[in-house]
Amino acid sequence: QKEVEQNSGPLSVPEGAIASLNCTYSDRGSQSFFWYRQYSGKSPELIMFIYSNGDKEDGRFTAQLNKASQYVSLLIRDSQPSDSATYLCAVRAGGAGNMLTFGGGTRLMVKP
């Protein structure tokens, strides 16, 4: 059973701080990693993806991947109240259909 684990939270950070969201996965053959943001009552929207070890930056967001440790994280700099949402980590292991395995999500609360 391929697993993707996230702390459900809530993770509470003050406005302007760095929010750090973590995700571990069990399948060592996993190839690509995605972060989705989901506001309450809405559908998931893609924030960013990462395929290679190291860091990938996009605006206030940085994804970090460590395949040896089977660990992927999302950093949100200068957190805003509008960042308050549930963040889903998704992992693709390979094979047909581009299937993803999703973690349960971490609820982030950014307090003004």
Add this chain to the structure above:
Amino acid sequence: DVKVTQSSRYLVKRTGEKVFLECVQDMDHENMFWYRQDPGLGLRLIYFSYDVKMKEKGDIPEGYSVSREKKERFSLILESASTNQTSMYLCASSQDRPGNQPQHFGDGTRLSIL
């Protein structure tokens, strides 16, 4: 931008009814997916399709069927709706090549079975 359109945002049906949820994507994606999302259980894959007329069972296919007669449309069918199928249903699509493509989601259908 990728557009995935689900036919209804909210739907109320009765126990025993046959329910159709429709999903259309406009990006010529090969892969399409149906998930349900429930509090505390996360996203669970019901069925997916990687080509026209092709379908594969996901983690929770019982009580559901699917149809993909055209590349852009993927339908989820509840053969005889039951109250435990009350949920948020999410459709997604993705390109197959090159590999490692993300899935793009529709707005979701919140289905209530009374």
